[in-house]
Amino acid sequence: MQQNKRKFNIRYIPLYVLYAAACILFFVKLVNIQITGTDRYVKTMSMTHEREVAVQSIRGEIYDRNGVPLATNEYSQTLQLDYSSLPADNGEKNATLASIVSVLDKCGREAETVLPMTGTYPHMEYDEEMMQTQLCKNRMYKFLIYHNIKSGLKCLDLYEEILKEYALLDEDGEHIYDTHTEDIIVRIRYSLDCTDFAPGNPYPLVSDIDLKTATAVLESGCKGVLIKKDCVRVYGVPGVGSNVIGRIGKIPADKMDEYLAKGYSYDATVGLNGAEAAFEDMLRGEDGVTVYVEDDYGNVLDSYVKKEPVPGRNIYLTIDIELQEAAEKALGSQIRKIVADARATGIADSGEKADSGALTVFSAKTGEVLALASYPTYDLTTFSEDYAELASNPAKPLFDRTVSGAYQPGSTFKLATAISGLMSKSITQFTCINDTGKYTYYDDYQPSCWLRSGHGELELVDAIGASCNYYFYETGRRTGIEEMNKYCRQLGLGEYTGIELPETKGILASPEYKESIGQRWSPGDTLQAAIGQSYNSFTPLQLSSYIAAAVNGGTRYKATLLLRSCNYSGSDVQENQPQVLGIVEMDETAQDCVKRGMKRSKELTTATKEYKFPIGTKTGTAQTSKTNNNAVLVAFAPYDDPEITLSCVIENGANGGNAAQPVLDTISYYFNLSKNGTRLPPRQTEQTPAE
Ligand SMILES: [Zn+2]
Numbered sequence: 001m002q003q004n005k006r007k008f009n010i011r012y013i014p015l016y017v018l019y020a021a022a023c024i025l026f027f028v029k030l031v032n033i034q035i036t037g038t039d040r041y042v043k044t045m046s047m048t049h050e051r052e053v054a055v056q057s058i059r060g061e062i063y064d065r066n067g068v069p070l071a072t073n074e075y076s077q078t079l080q081l082d083y084s085s086l087p088a089d090n091g092e093k094n095a096t097l098a099s100i101v102s103v104l105d106k107c108g109r110e111a112e113t114v115l116p117m118t119g120t121y122p123h124m125e126y127d128e129e130m131m132q133t134q135l136c137k138n139r140m141y142k143f144l145i146y147h148n149i150k151s152g153l154k155c156l157d158l159y160e161e162i163l164k165e166y167a168l169l170d171e172d173g174e175h176i177y178d179t180h181t182e183d184i185i186v187r188i189r190y191s192l193d194c195t196d197f198a199p200g201n202p203y204p205l206v207s208d209i210d211l212k213t214a215t216a217v218l219e220s221g222c223k224g225v226l227i228k229k230d231c232v233r234v235y236g237v238p239g240v241g242s243n244v245i246g247r248i249g250k251i252p253a254d255k256m257d258e259y260l261a262k263g264y265s266y267d268a269t270v271g272l273n274g275a276e277a278a279f280e281d282m283l284r285g286e287d288g289v290t291v292y293v294e295d296d297y298g299n300v301l302d303s304y305v306k307k308e309p310v311p312g313r314n315i316y317l318t319i320d321i322e323l324q325e326a327a328e329k330a331l332g333s334q335i336r337k338i339v340a341d342a343r344a345t346g347i348a349d350s351g352e353k354a355d356s357g358a359l360t361v362f363s364a365k366t367g368e369v370l371a372l373a374s375y376p377t378y379d380l381t382t383f384s385e386d387y388a389e390l391a392s393n394p395a396k397p398l399f400d401r402t403v404s405g406a407y408q409p410g411s412t413f414k415l416a417t418a419i420s421g422l423m424s425k426s427i428t429q430f431t432c433i434n435d436t437g438k439y440t441y442y443d444d445y446q447p448s449c450w451l452r453s454g455h456g457e458l459e460l461v462d463a464i465g466a467s468c469n470y471y472f473y474e475t476g477r478r479t480g481i482e483e484m485n486k487y488c489r490q491l492g493l494g495e496y497t498g499i500e501l502p503e504t505k506g507i508l509a510s511p512e513y514k515e516s517i518g519q520r521w522s523p524g525d526t527l528q529a530a531i532g533q534s535y536n537s538f539t540p541l542q543l544s545s546y547i548a549a550a551v552n553g554g555t556r557y558k559a560t561l562l563l564r565s566c567n568y569s570g571s572d573v574q575e576n577q578p579q580v581l582g583i584v585e586m587d588e589t590a591q592d593c594v595k596r597g598m599k600r601s602k603e604l605t606t607a608t609k610e611y612k613f614p615i616g617t618k619t620g621t622a623q624t625s626k627t628n629n630n631a632v633l634v635a636f637a638p639y640d641d642p643e644i645t646l647s648c649v650i651e652n653g654a655n656g657g658n659a660a661q662p663v664l665d666t667i668s669y670y671f672n673l674s675k676n677g678t679r680l681p682p683r684q685t686e687q688t689p690a691e
Contacts, residue, residue, distance in 0.1 A: 048301060051292045054265045055305075057285030058231060058568070060312030062245060062275055064321040065370075065563050069236035070245050071276065071380075077209050078228045079217055080202040083192050084294075086224040090167035094185055096223050098177055100205075101184045103220045107213040109206050113187035114139060114195060117155055121179050124155045139194040146193060162186055202226055239379040240325045243400040244317065244372050244501075244561065246274020247380060263287070274400075275317055275561060278500035282565055285312030311568035318368035318563045323361060323670055327373040330665035331359045335375060335650060338631075338658050349627040351654035355394075357631075358401035359648045359662050361670070362544035364636060366578040367557025369499060370644065371666070372402040372541065403503040406537040407649045410620025410656065411467045412634045413493075413532025415550055415594050417475055418460060420487035422590045426478035429460045429593050435470035441477060445524035464597025465604050467619070469531050476530025481521065484530065485510050490584040491546045491556065493538055498558035498581055506542055509534035532620060543647035547634045550594045551616070551642040554584035599639060607660035613677035614639035615667060619656025628652045633659035637667050644670060 062071040081100075087093050104111060116130035130136045144151050149161050163169050166189050168182055175182060192203055205225075206213070214227050233248055249272050251259045259270060265287070271277035288309030293302040335354050342352035361371040376397040378390050390397050399405070421427040437454035440446050449455060449470040455463075463471035476484060485508060489495060494508025507513060509529040511521035528534040538546070541559060549556040558579040566573040598616025602608045608617050616639060620632035631653025636642040646666060648659040668675060672683050 048293050048295055051294055052306065053290050053292060054268075055288035055290050055309050056265070056268060057287050057309035058311040059233075059248070059269070060279075060283040060285065060314045060565075060568070062279075062283075063314065063316045064241075064319050064324075065316060065368075066320060066322075067316070068321050070241065070317070070319075070321060071233050071235055073231045074234045076207070076230045076232070077211075077214050078204045078230060079206040079209050079214065080226040080228050081188070081192065081205045082202040082224050082226055093189075094166065094168060094176070097185045097188055098181050099220055100188075100217065100222050100225060101181050103216050103222070104206065104213070107216055109209060109213055111184055111188055111205050112207065113184075113191040115187045115190040116140065117159065121159065121183060122156055124159050126155045143190065143194040159186070162190065202228075204228075233380075235380045237321050237325065238381045239377070240328060241319060241321055241372075242274070242378050242380045242383075243374045243402070244274050244319055244324070245380060246276035246278075247272045247383060248276050274501065275315065278561065279315050279565075282313040282315060285568075286310040313565045313567055314570075315565050316563040317561050318363075318370060319372070319561065320370050323666065324371040324373060326669035327359045327361060327371040327662065327666045328375070328377065330662035330669075331357055331373050331375045331648070331650075334658070334662045335653075337661075338650065338653055342654070349654065351631075351652065351658060353628060353652040354631075354650055354654070354658075355652065356396070356401065357648065357650035357653065357659075357662075358405060358540040359666065360402050360540045360544045360646065361666060362541070362548055362559065362645050362647075363557075364548040364552045364642045364645050365557075367498075367545070367548075367559050368563065368578075369541070369559055369561050370670075372400070374399070374401040374405075400501065401649070402540050403497075403499055403501050404539070405649070406504045406506045406539055407630055407632065407651075408537050408620075408622030408624070409493075409532040409543060410622035410630070410632050411532055412543060412547075412618050412620035412632050412647075413536060414464060414467065414472050414530075415597065415618060415634075416488045416491050416493060416546065417472050417479070417484060417530045418464060418593055418597065419491070419550060419584070419586050419590045420484040421475040421479050422460075422593060423487055423586055424479050424483045426480075426483075427460065427475050429589055432457050432459055433463070433471045433474050434458075435468050437470070439470050439473045439527065441474070442523055445522070445527070447473065447524070447527060460593055461596045461600055464593070464618070465600025467601065472530045473527040476526050477523070479530075481511060481526045481529060484526075487584065487586070490554075490582055491549050492542060492581070493536075493546055495542075495581075497539070497541050497545045498560065498579070499541060500561050503541070504539050506538040507535050509536045532622070540647045540649050543632075543634050543649075544645045547636055547645040547647070548642075549584050550586075551591065551598075551636045551645065553588070553591050554586040555580055556582045556584060595636075595639065595642075598634075598636065602635075605657055605660065607657035608664065611664050611677040613637065613667065613671060613673050615677075617660065617663070619659070621654075621656045624652070629654055631656050631659040633657075633663055635663050635667065637671065 058073060061073060064070055086096055116127040116136050117124050118127050119125050147165050168176055170176055195203060217225055248269050251268060251270050271280040286309060289306040291304055291306045295301055335357055338351040338354040342350040357375050359373040362369055376395050378386060378397045434457045435449050435455040437452050438446050438448045449468055455466050455468045458468055458471055488508055494506050496503060496505055513535055514521045525534050529536060545559055558581045560576060562576040564573060564575045595616055598618050602615060602617040605619055615635055615637040617633060617635040622630045622632055624630050631650040633648045633656055635646045637644055646663045648663045650659050653659055668677060672680050674680055
């Protein structure tokens with residue numbers, strides 16, 4: 001046992017020695033650090049670190065289909081002062097500022113500063129008006145505390161304290177610079193001292209400087225000056241197409257997480273609605289990164305560009321802004337006319353409550369959206385000033401009725417009923433139905449034609465022309481709701497059009513829909529659905545997209561606002577190709593019946609019959625309450641080879657005929673026709689000035 005203990009001790013001796021050696025070593029090291037090596041270690045500990053600051057890329061611009069600028073960038077330059085890049089020494093700092101003052105004087109520009117004093121030394125006075133503001137008081141307070149100057153000094157006394165503080169007097173108390181230069185140096189240094197700024201957030205010294213001044217300042221080689229380029233959106237055709245173009249602004253609070261996840265900075269500018277939001281990914285570009293190398297005190301020692309920002313892509317919309325303007329004007333003036341006429345006649349509920357509406361123009365051959373007029377509307381250039389009024393206006397100018405409003409189609413739906421009847425073979429184009437006024441097939445539900453006496457015997461095209469309810473009750477009953485809806489869905493009714501804006505899907509009246517709201521479908525519902533009543537409600541854009549598929553032979557194109565995009569330099573152009581969402585199972589007879597029916601309707605409707613250009617139209621009057629009807633009209637033009645389709649809805653517009661004039665005016669503009677639809681000599685296009 002004893003022996004074991006001895007062995008144990010001997011074995012551990014080398015360890016004890018090692019431990020003692022380590023202790024001595026640490027002690028020596030400690031002495032070195034504490035007493036002899038102070039300076040060297042402080043230097044090593046004061047390390048530099050890098051801070052990355054995002055540089056927002058230039059936002060892509062928005063043009064119409066003909067290259068008319070809609071939302072473009074305008075640049076302004078601000079001369080900034082980066083305090084941390086100025087020399088630390090008081091004398092050198094003043095000398096640098098004196099040279100900046102000299103350059104600005106030569107260029108006729110003045111530094112923008114916040115010192116609340118007027119007059120020339122020694123005749124100084126406080127600027128009483130400035131001194132009244134809380135901001136000014138706060139700054140002064142901060143300044144006095146920082147420099148340990150007592151408050152309540154007379155203006156001149158404070159100024160002289162400042163001169164001393166900034167070392168603007170020499171050892172004998174003489175002024176180093178002339179009065180003007182000295183004054184500006186004081187003002188700049190005071191502003192730097194008491195406004196909040198940090199590296200990467202320099203002080204804006206002179207705003208909106210021209211190229212000459214910017215160049216002169218940069219060439220002077222003064223330390224601490226930066227030229228910052230600012231970019232603002234300007235609108236080429238103010239007040240037109242605002243709902244389509246959209247606004248930009250700071251990221252809304254409820255979308256902050258989403259944008260941050262995509263790599264945006266907190267203060268980034270993003271598209272808020274319209275094309276600005278829809279094409280955000282393209283318009284945005286890629287942010288760059290500037291790295292600031294700083295010491296422990298936040299002084300910027302160096303900066304370099306880690307990643308150059310990539311400008312966003314320019315977007316060419318399918319919108320023709322002149323057509324858009326014509327559509328907006330036609331819609332607005334018609335709504336005002338309906339109200340004026342109704343008031344003049346004094347007949348109740350004849351349109352005096354009309355206050356809003358929508359008009360869409362759609363390419364029947366590509367799905368391109370040529371105009372989306374929503375009334376009332378707003379002006380992007382005065383949006384901020386107008387906001388309170390816009391937000392409180394009961395007619396909701398900020399609501400884009402063309403894609404977000406859902407309206408009963410009324411009799412414009414009968415064309416879909418006709419196609420489903422023909423294609424399901426429940427009728428032929430020659431099927432003759434005898435309208436006796438009241439539809440008596442069912443014992444318990446007997447609706448009437450709008451013409452109480454009945455239209456008598458009609459074939460399909462005449463029934464469309466006369467908008468006979470009875471004919472379509474019978475067609476709907478024979479076809480059945482399931483078969484009818486199969487074709488309606490193919491035509492895009494109650495389906496998304498595919499447009500890049502946030503759109504409402506609308507409702508296609510169906511047993512499933514009625515069940516979803518806790519009710520059962522009855523045979524009477526089918527009759528109402530067949531004439532566009534029941535739960536049917538669609539967006540104005542859906543209506544023009546549906547008519548396009550019906551008159552172009554059954555191709556349902558995806559609605560789009562994007563014609564093409566290109567990069568900043570224009571070297572990479574990408575055309576947006578038409579996309580087909582689906583093919584309607586319809587034949588030439590069905591297409592022909594729709595076209596002839598709409599032609600007949602145009603000829604029989606008072607509001608359209610005098611129009612000379614060959615087109616097809618169909619009115620709809622949709623009851624929205626006991627006393628109010630929406631006016632609806634769909635159209636295509638020209639008759640032989642349909643190029644465009646249009647839809648117009650006027651809320652509380654009394655009857656479908658009231659929706660005709662804005663559509664005719666828009667067609668006239670598009671095809672360069674007179675008011676009554678006759679050809680005009682070619683339009684003089686404005687000469688674009690040479691660049
Ligand atoms: Zn009838």
